[in-house]
Amino acid sequence: MSDIERLIRESGAIKRGRFTLSNAELTDYYVDKYAFETDPELLGQIADQISQLLSPETIDVLAGPTLGAVPLVTAVSLETGIDAAYVRNGETHRGTQARIEGTIGKGNRVAIVEDVSATGQTIVETARLIEETGGVTERVIAVVDRNEGAASLVSDAGYELEPLVQLPDGFDA
Amino acid sequence: MPTTIQSALDRISVDRIRRRLDRLSEIGATADGGVSRPAYSDAETEAFAYIRDQLSEGYTVREDSVGNLIATRAPEADRSIHTGSHLDTVFNGGRLDGALGVVSSLEAVDAVYESDADPAYPPTLTVFRAEESARFGHHTVGSRAGLGLLDVDTFAAADQNGVPLWRAVQNAGFRPDNLSEPSIRLDRVAAFLEIHIEQGRTLEETDTDIGVVSSIRGPVRHRFTVTGNYDHSGATPMTMRRDALAAASEMIVAIEDVVGDAAADGDVVGTVGTIDPKDGAINTVCGEVVFPLDLRSADAEYRDTVESTVVDEIERIAADRDVEVASELIDRTAPVALDAEVVSTLESAAESVDTRYRRMPSGGGHDAMNFQRTGIPAGMLFVPSIDGVSHHPDEETTTRAIRDATRTLTRTLLQYERP
DSSP, rough: OOOOHHHHHTTTTTEEEEOOOOOEEEEEEEOOHHHOOOOOHHHHHHHHHHHHHOOOOSSSSSEETTTTHHHHHHHHHHHOOOOEEEOOSSSOOOOSGHHHHHHHHTEEEEEEEEEEEEESSHHHHHHHHHHHHHHHHEEEEEEEEEESSSSHHHHTTTTEEEEEEOOTTTTOO | OOHHHHHHHHHHHHHHHHHHHHHHHHHTTTTTTTTTOOOOSHHHHHHHHHHHHSSSOEEEEEEEOOOOEEEOOTOOOOSSEEEEOOOOOTTOOOOTTTTTHHHHHHHHEEEESSOOOOOOOOOOEEEEEESSSSSSOOOOHHHHHHHOOOOOOHOOOOOOOOHHHHHHHHHHTTTOOOOOOSSOOOOEEEEEEEEEESSSSSSHHHHSSEEEEEEOOOOEEEEEEEEOEEEEETSOGGGGGGHHHHHHHHHHHHHHHHHHHHTTTSSSEOOOOOOEEOOOOTEOOOEEEEEEEEEEEEEEEHHHHHHHHHHHHHHHHHHHTTTTTEEEEEEOOOOEOOOHHHHHHHHHHHHHOOOOOOEEESSSSSSSHHHHTTOEEEEEEEEOOOOGGOSTTOOOHHHHHHHHHHHHHHHHHOOOOOO
């Protein structure tokens, strides 16, 4: 287990449950992103780790989907000096500019930073929006991947998901 | 009138009901004068604490593992009539939906215990969590859990922040480990009764004070996808278009016509409610449109006949316009007929309190329907929704209806008996 994974688990961010319902058993878990994003020391360490993967020489903008990735993108932006952008997903805006706060210019190389990935739909939608504004998604980083299909959906879209922590198959903390 | 019944009715105070409603409306109050008490929010928990606080010392009170509140002054009774409703609301909703049922049931239950009555089934106040589907997309969660009906899909459902229902229940302080069995002793429940606002216009427009609900309409829901051709709006002659948006519009108006005609001969309502043109724009002939259909009736057979007619019409329009239409069934739920004996007792009670009442179906689902589905006799009383308003800060009813519904409920608690 990596240091970051150990710290995230110790923060209590991963809540699990096992329940007996009327029709079957339910085993499920929930990753509380705010548990690690509101702890300045842990957030700092996560931002450190992500920053080591990126450089202002190869990345022009960090983009994260609201609301969950905003603290992460901000922390990494402060550390690396790379510009930040925040992408609003799941809202019916007309035109892409209303959905992105910050600037992603034509040809800008973008790193998407996500807090928790599950199916990968948010990431793929974010990448599509970036493409529509003329940006180029170079990296896709998630703090925690729930191993629920994000890696393959993101790969189908032409990118590679790089999670800091990957929760294993049949996860049972 | 027997003095016992009168002594109970004399204890009912509409002022007290109003005061309690006022107090509840402060919990989760919004800037618009409405209320937001989402399922398993702190506000819902605070509302439960308030009601608990209003219970006098004689009550035995318990909370089950999902936070439903069950309170009675006769815990050893062989059988009890349960009565109550819910305290959660939609976002920026009204002050009566659920809350009126809880407060008026409390008033009726107190009236019975404080009188010299000795009812066949001493009543139990039951207050359910998470009735509204606004937060998690699933309705009547608390009553389903109480009846041992909660399924995996519902319990794993997440809100728009990704928080699953089970986590929200845990966050509210409960340990819902085993929900496979009812938390209520079902063999000891003689009936379930609920007072609720109508959320429609029938009572108000017919100058009626109380609706005695005879059945709960069951919906069938479809999702239709109409596919034509995307084309440039400026360059494409009108005769060469396969316009999915125009086709969908014709279909939606046809639905209104078919269901409108059918409603003259039987109980049915149908609604589309929303339309989603994919990549629609003013400069494009739209090639793909999705829209839903919600068809409801108290009579499943009639509803299904109307459904057939609607689908035939939609297919005819698609063929005429040379577009494709695909249909996906989202949901089919059987209507629920409420217990005839309970309905009849409620009507007699309404007659005795000298109120203007009528029998009617309920358009929406409620906690009561889950009891009936389990085989426990259930009944509901509606009070008018002024201007038909519901799920909105302006939600209101008449003082007379609150008084008459509570009196009718109290009489029923005293008089309902099954051999």
